Structure formats: C-alpha cells, structure tokens
Amino acid sequence: MGKTLAEKLWDSHVVRSAAGEPDLLYIDMHLVHEVTSPQAFEGLRLAGRGVRRPDLTLATEDHNVPTQDIFAPIADLVSRTQVDTLRRNCADFGVTLYPMGDKEQGIVHVIGPQLGITQPGMTLVCGDSHTSTHGAFGALAFGIGTSQVEHVLATQTLPMDRPKTMAVTVNGDLPPGVTPKDVILAVIAQVGTGGGQGYMVEYRGDTFESMTMEGRMTVCNMSIEWGARAGMIAPDDTTFAYLKGRPHAPAGDDWEAAVSYWKTLVTDPDAEFDAEVVLDAAAITPFVTWGTNPGQGAPLSSSVPDPADFAEESDQVAARKALTYMGLQPGTPLRDIKVDTVFVGSCTNGRIEDLRASAAVLDGRKVADGVRMLVVPGSMKVKAQAESEGLDAIFTAAGAEWRQAGCSMCLGMNPDQLAPGERSASTSNRNFEGRQGKGGRTHLVSPLVAAATAITGHLASPADL
Amino acid sequence: MEKFTVHTGTAVPLRRSNVDTDQIIPAVYLKRVTRTGFEDGLFHAWRSNEPDFVLNQQRFNGASVLVAGPDFGTGSSREHAVWALLDYGFKVVISPRFADIFRGNSLKAGLLTVMLPEKIVQRLLDDISDDPSTQVTIDLTERQVRWTGEVHEFELDDYTRWRLLEGLDDIGLTLRHPESIDEYELGRKPWLPSLSDTLNAT
Numbered sequence: 001m002g003k004t005l006a007e008k009l010w011d012s013h014v015v016r017s018a019a020g021e022p023d024l025l026y027i028d029m030h031l032v033h034e035v036t037s038p039q040a041f042e043g044l045r046l047a048g049r050g051v052r053r054p055d056l057t058l059a060t061e062d063h064n065v066p067t068q069d070i071f072a073p074i075a076d077l078v079s080r081t082q083v084d085t086l087r088r089n090c091a092d093f094g095v096t097l098y099p100m101g102d103k104e105q106g107i108v109h110v111i112g113p114q115l116g117i118t119q120p121g122m123t124l125v126c127g128d129s130h131t132s133t134h135g136a137f138g139a140l141a142f143g144i145g146t147s148q149v150e151h152v153l154a155t156q157t158l159p160m161d162r163p164k165t166m167a168v169t170v171n172g173d174l175p176p177g178v179t180p181k182d183v184i185l186a187v188i189a190q191v192g193t194g195g196g197q198g199y200m201v202e203y204r205g206d207t208f209e210s211m212t213m214e215g216r217m218t219v220c221n222m223s224i225e226w227g228a229r230a231g232m233i234a235p236d237d238t239t240f241a242y243l244k245g246r247p248h249a250p251a252g253d254d255w256e257a258a259v260s261y262w263k264t265l266v267t268d269p270d271a272e273f274d275a276e277v278v279l280d281a282a283a284i285t286p287f288v289t290w291g292t293n294p295g296q297g298a299p300l301s302s303s304v305p306d307p308a309d310f311a312e313e314s315d316q317v318a319a320r321k322a323l324t325y326m327g328l329q330p331g332t333p334l335r336d337i338k339v340d341t342v343f344v345g346s347c348t349n350g351r352i353e354d355l356r357a358s359a360a361v362l363d364g365r366k367v368a369d370g371v372r373m374l375v376v377p378g379s380m381k382v383k384a385q386a387e388s389e390g391l392d393a394i395f396t397a398a399g400a401e402w403r404q405a406g407c408s409m410c411l412g413m414n415p416d417q418l419a420p421g422e423r424s425a426s427t428s429n430r431n432f433e434g435r436q437g438k439g440g441r442t443h444l445v446s447p448l449v450a451a452a453t454a455i456t457g458h459l460a461s462p463a464d465l
Numbered sequence: 466m467e468k469f470t471v472h473t474g475t476a477v478p479l480r481r482s483n484v485d486t487d488q489i490i491p492a493v494y495l496k497r498v499t500r501t502g503f504e505d506g507l508f509h510a511w512r513s514n515e516p517d518f519v520l521n522q523q524r525f526n527g528a529s530v531l532v533a534g535p536d537f538g539t540g541s542s543r544e545h546a547v548w549a550l551l552d553y554g555f556k557v558v559i560s561p562r563f564a565d566i567f568r569g570n571s572l573k574a575g576l577l578t579v580m581l582p583e584k585i586v587q588r589l590l591d592d593i594s595d596d597p598s599t600q601v602t603i604d605l606t607e608r609q610v611r612w613t614g615e616v617h618e619f620e621l622d623d624y625t626r627w628r629l630l631e632g633l634d635d636i637g638l639t640l641r642h643p644e645s646i647d648e649y650e651l652g653r654k655p656w657l658p659s660l661s662d663t664l665n666a667t
Contacts, residue, residue: 016645021624024639026649028657036543038498047636052646055661064496078496085498096660117658129542129566145544145570147635155639157646161622163565193483194536197565227539229565250656258656293483293539314482314534321481411541413492430540432487434510 002268004165005234006200009140009265013123015157022159028122030152031108032059032095034086035413036127040150041089053156054094058117059086061100062107063413065406067376071101079414093153106379106405109133109347113217114381116246120235120262125152130347130429132223135232136216137239138265140200142230163229164274166199167267170207172281177463179357180215181349181427181446183207183279184222185287185297191277193295196228199275202267203233207281213242214353221348222429225294234266286461288334289431289444291322296431298334300449300461306330325433326441327421334459337443341424342373342454343436344447345403346410349427350378352385354447359391361451361462362398368457373400374416376408400454412437425453466575468632472556473602474529477519478590484533485540486567490549492541503549524597532589533560537578538567547574557603559610561586572625573635579603579610579619588615605629 003011016024030053037059044050051057064079066072074080083100090097098104104111109130112118120138125131127149134141148158168187188195201223208216216233223231240259243249250258289297290304296319298305307319307330323330328337344350344358355377367373375395377383383405386392392402409416410428418424418440427450431442443459452460494506511518519525531550537560538546547570550558558576561583571578581589592612593599602611605626610617628638639646 015649016642024642024645026646026653028653035495039500039544042498042500049636055659058660063492076496082496082498096663119658121654122657127542129540143542143566145542145547145566145573147544147570147573151636151639154636155646156650157639159635159639193539194562194564197536197562224540224566227536227564248658254656258654261654293485295483317480318482411487411492413495430485430487432485432540434491435487438491438510 002271004267004271004273005138005202005232005265006140006165006230007271009121009123010162012121013140022161024157025123025160027125027152027156027158028056029117029124030057031112031124031126031131032057032149033063033108033126033128034061034082035063036146037089037149038082038085039146040153041093043150044093044153049154051093051095051153056156057095057153059090059095059097060105060108060111061086063407063411065100066415067403067406067408068415070404070406103380103384106381107347107350107407109221110350110378110382113137113213114379116243116249119243119249120239120265125158129224130221132228132231133217133221133347135220135223135230136213138232138235138262140230140232143224163198163200166196166201166228166275166277167273168201168203168277169205170203170279170281171205172207174207174281174284177286177448177461178284179446179448180211180218182284182287184219185289185294185444186284187277187279188222188226188295189287189297190279191226193225193293194227196223196226199228200230200232201228203231208233209236212353213238214351217351218348222294225429235262286446286449288449288459290326290328290334291319292325292431292433294429294431294444296322297444300334300459302334304328304330304332304334335464336458338423338458339371339425339443339453340422341418342371342450343376343409343424343426343428344450345374345376345378345408346428347378348429349447350376350382352382354427355382355386355391356389357447358451359394361448362400362455363394365398365455367399367454371454371457373454374403374409375400376403376416377405379405409436411435425450425459466632466634469575469577469605469629471602471604471606472529472577473600474556475525475527475597475599476530476532476589476593476601477525477528478594479519479531479533480590482534483536483539486538486543486546487540489538489546490543495543495545500548501552503545504552507549507553529554529556530601530603531555531558532586532593533558535561535583537563539564542566544570544574547571547576551576559586559589572629575629577603577605577629581610581617581619585617
C-alpha cells in the first residue's frame with residue numbers, strides 16, 4: 001500500500017524507532033520567539049547543555065511587540081524583560097535573531113516562508129500552536145510546548161507518537177467574495193474544535209490547488225483550531241514558483257534536485273487515510289464566528305443560533321455560555337451585529353495578499369464613525385511591500401491606523417487590545433474569551449469581511465456595500 | 466521531574482467543555498521568564514468575574530484533582546497552562562478528551578492527564594459536586610481511577626507510564642542515543658535551509 005504525504009514526511013525524519021517507544025524525529029528547522037523560549041534556555045543552562053544546531057534555529061520577536069513604536073524600548077517593563085531575555089539567550093547560545101526594528105522582523109510564521117526557510121519535505125517546529133501554517137508548503141509543521149522547545153534546542157529531535165492521518169477534501173470553485181479564511185472557518189464549524197485531535201491533516205482537492213501559497217497558509221494556520229496536530233498541502237508548481245529565488249531557497253543544481261524530490265511529496269494513489277471530511281466549495285459563503293471558540297461559526301447571511309437547537313447537551317451549554325459572554329440574542333441576524341474595532345493582521349491574515357484584499361474594498365471609502373480599524377502587517381517586509389504599492393495610503397485615507405509588524409491584537413500581550421465589552425471583527429484565529437483583551441468580544445472574519453465591516457460598522461461583506 | 470505513582474485527593478468539578486489555554490492562563494501572564502509562580506494567573510478571568518466559579522467555592526479548597534468537560538486545553542501551545550495548574554496544587558486533570566499539545570505538555574511536565582469516557586466523567590462530576598470531601602485516587606501503576614464504589618481503568622501508553630513512574634525527563638532519554646542523531650544528520654539533503662551564513666556574518 002502506498003503512503004500519504006504525512007507518512008512520507010514522518011518516515012523520512014525518523015532518527016530512531018524502537019518497539020514500545022515513540023519515534024525520535026529529526027527537526028529540520030526550529031523557529032523561536034520570546035514567549036515560549038525563556039524557560040527552555042534556562043533549562044539548558046541548568047543542565048549545562050548547549051544548542052545542538054544553532055544553524056537550524058531562527059528567532060524573532062513578535063508577541064510582545066508594540067506596533068506603534070517598534071523602534072523604542074518597550075514601555076511595559078515585563079514585556080521588555082522578556083524580549084531582552086531572548087536577546088541575551090540568542091547571544092549566549094549563538095542563535096540568529098531578527099529583533100524589533102530589523103527589516104526581517106515579523107510574526108514567526110510570516111517570516112519563515114518569506115525567507116524561503118519553510119520548504120517542502122521539512123519538519124519544522126516552534127513553541128507556538130500556529131506553526132501548522134508552514135504545512136502549506138508540504139512540510140510537517142507543528143506547535144510544541146516549552147519542554148519540547150528545550151528538547152529540540154538540546155538535541156534537534158523530538159520523541160513523538162505518530163498521529164493518524166485525515167484528508168479534508170474540497171473541490172470546486174469558490175464563489176466570488178469567498179476566501180481561504182471562509183473555507184477553514186466552514187471546515188471547523190462542520191467538524192468542531194476537537195474534530196482533528198490525533199490527526200495529521202492533508203487538505204486536498206482542486207479548491208486548495210487553486211489557492212495561492214498565502215491562501216494555503218491561511219488554511220493550514222487554523223488546523224490547530226480544530227485540534228489537528230498538523231495541516232498540510234502537497235507541494236506543486238505554485239509552491240515552487242513561490243520559493244524560487246527566496247534568500248534561503250535552494251539555487252542552481254540544488255534547485256533542480258530539490259524540485260525533483262519535492263515532486264515525490266504527494267499522497268500515493270493507493271494510500272489510505274484513517275478519516276476523511278468532504279466539503280463542496282460552491283456551498284461555502286462568507287463565514288463569521290458568533291461564539292467563543294472557532295467552531296462556533298456560521299454563514300454571514302444567517303443569524304445567531306438558538307442554543308436549544310443544538311443536538312448535544314454539552315453544545316447547548318457551551319452555546320448559552322458563549323452568547324452570554326458575547327452579549328448576543330438568538331435569532332439576531334449576524335449582519336446586524338455592530339463592532340467597535342476591526343483588526344486586519346496576524347499569522348492567519350497578515351500577509352500582502354490579505355492587505356491587498358482589504359485595501360481594495362476600502363479604496364475611496366471611509367471607516368464608519370466610531371469604528372477603530374487597525375491594519376498590522378505580519379512582517380516588516382510585508383509592510384515595506386504594502387507601502388511600495390501604496391496600500392498604506394489607502395488605509396490611512398480611509399481612516400484606518402497603519403502599524404508596524406507584530407502579533408498585535410491577535411492576543412493580549414502587547415498594547416493593542418480590546419477594552420472590556422468592546423467588540424471586534426478580526427482576521428485573527430481565536431475568538432476565545434478575553435483573547436484580544438480582558439472582556440473583549442471577537443468575531444473571526446476574512447480580510448474582505450473585515451474591510452466591509454469597517455465601512456458599515458456592522459458585520460458585512462463587500463457585496464453589501 | 467517528580468515520580469508519579471499513586472495520588473489521592475479531593476476534586477473540583479469544572480463543568481465546561483472546550484476549556485482553552487487562554488482561559489487556563491491569559492496571555493498577559495506569559496510575559497514572565499520564570500518557570501514557577503503562575504498560580505495567580507490560573508483561570509484568572511473566571512476567578513475574578515464569577516463569584517460562584519468552582520475555585521471560588523470554599524467547599525473545594527485544597528482539591529488536587531481537576532475534573533473537566535471534553536476538549537480540555539485547546540488552543541495555544543503555552544506550557545504555562547500546565548505550570549499554572551501544577552503551581553496551584555493540581556496533580557491530575559480528568560476529562561473525556563484533551564487537546565494534543567496540552568496533553569503532550571502535561572505528560573512532560575509531570576501533570577497527569579487522564580481520559581475517561583464522558584458518562585463516567587459525568588458521574589464523577591456529580592459525585593464530587595454532591596460530596597466535595599470525596600477522595601479520588603489516581604493509580605498510575607494500575608492505570609485506574611477509584612472513588613467511592615467506583616473503579617475505572619484508563620489508557621496510557623506503556624512508555625509514557627514508565628517515564629512518569631520513574632520521573633525521567635525526555636532529553637536525558639534522547640541523549641542516550643547520540644549516535645543515531647549523528648548518523649541521521651550525515652544523510653540530510655544538502656539543500657536544506659541553514660542559518661549558517663547569517664551566523665557567520667554576525
């Protein structure tokens with residue numbers, strides 16, 4: 001029997017396999033940021049260990065970054081200490097770091113692909129659950145905890161039990177105005193937040209094949225939001241074209257050898273998945289969340305659900321609790337929900353195509369009175385690219401704030417936060433209680449819906465304008 | 466890591482599903498660079514906003530077992546969630562289902578996460594709610610959870626069980642086989658990305 005893509009990636013990285021033990025996997029690239037690494041470096045010091053492969057380790061600063069003032073020392077002393085600790089650790093252990101203010105700095109999952117460091121066939125880890133993003137290149141990429149960060153620093157390997165495999169198959173053309181974000185939100189709403197637990201997921205079908213690399217990254221990014229260990233898409237000509245010429249991509253003869261290897265990284269026709277989920281692209285419409293986990297989503301054209309309508313009692317309880325937190329009444333059309341803040345950015349939707357999509361909607365229009373809109377590029381390179389295209393001018397003319405690169409309002413670790421009770425339409429990945437600031441209420445949306453919502457002041461798609 | 470064999474203690478019923486790690490410990494507590502002292506952040510929003518929240522109820526004071534609804538520990542990979550539970554005094558979390566990363570983190574840091582079928586967890590939730598003094602025993606040697614009149618087996622792979630019983634850390638175990646890593650590295654594809662140029666330049 002043939003192998004799935006995930007099995008090929010797994011098998012080619014097994015350093016050691018023994019009966020009754022987890023496989024020991026080699027890690028080709030380890031991305032590091034300031035939040036989940038300090039205790040790992042401290043563990044190395046206490047044990048008298050070094051970093052085995054500093055050349056396969058890359059650090060940047062993203063979670064704590066103040067996006068209004070990236071060139072000054074961080075005012076919050078606790079945040080500043082964390083960033084300073086990363087700098088000291090990278091200096092002590094010989095790890096490359098792109099700090100705040102560097103032209104290569106940005107969200108860890110944006111800079112890896114941008115540098116050509118994320119390539120097909122690799123294993124890639126980071127102390128961050130959205131590491132699944134890199135699976136868009138046909139890599140095995142997953143988030144790890146701090147104990148595992150220390151393990152990879154010390155050994156460049158990880159002991160892991162092999163997860164099962166699942167296919168998510170979507171075929172057909174997406175209707176106009178429907179984006180990769182809508183596809184993944186629709187997938188999560190169908191399978192639930194725990195649906196992928198224990199699985200490495202491969203997104204298959206011509207809907208994904210037609211997506212750009214950035215669209216594929218949006219899809220794979222949110223694999224963790226339905227519990228999947230990893231999400232991936234087989235590499236193809238779109239992948240190769242994206243990589244060619246990037247700073248760390250193979251060149252010359254290496255390029256030819258790499259591409260011929262990468263072409264083997266597809267699921268064999270006779271391979272079998274342990275599970276499969278199928279969606280019809282034509283049936284997907286702009287999707288938004290109404291609740292407090294990414295699985296509590298619905299088409300923008302629908303209404304806030306009635307908790308009593310859920311089959312499972314636990315879902316009813318969760319929905320009631322979510323609606324209380326969100327301050328929503330069952331039956332309210334989702335389009336009637338007014339927002340205070342719109343956030344465009346994050347490792348989910350902070351790339352150049354996301355900014356272009358939002359800018360195209362905002363061009364010549366104004367952000368509604370009383371609505372604050374933040375546009376935060378995912379990296380300093382994305383920022384520079386957007387400015388060279390004049391996107392910053394479109395955003396600021398519309399009344400949006402144009403910021404520097406960081407995680408920003410995706411999570412409450414830096415000055416960009418919602419105030420208690422404030423409501424946002426956000427292109428980020430999590431609508432958990434308090435995720436964007438204590439008491440904040442989050443609706444996850446695509447960059448197109450974000451822009452239209454900013455203009456109307458209530459959840460809307462460009463077709464509503 | 467401390468050895469884990471058998472633990473007996475009282476338990477707290479957390480009747481919520483999809484408890485994500487942002488609820489277990491909000492991001493603002495993640496700015497710290499230490500490994501201990503996260504107990505103040507545990508369930509911070511619920512503890513401060515909900516007077517009736519289980520951890521605010523005196524009758525559950527001193528509990529060392531947390532019993533929760535399905536899909537506990539979803540979301541962010543932050544191991545701080547495990548540290549916060551340990552620092553607060555929890556030794557075991559019981560749920561019908563855990564998120565993968567949280568479960569991996571817990572078993573590496575020495576917090577035992579035990580999966581039991583949903584209807585058994587429901588019964589345990591009811592029993593500890595009715596009588597908060599109920600003593601719950603989690604026996605890793607026998608892979609059993611026991612409380613007044615109830616005995617239930619749970620699954621945990623032999624390797625992880627052995628590691629927890631012996632209190633062994635993964636890095637030490639991996640470093641018993643340095644030759645396997647050396648050998649693997651000799652066969653890596655030559656074009657794979659490396660930061661060596663960047664390192665040499667600085």
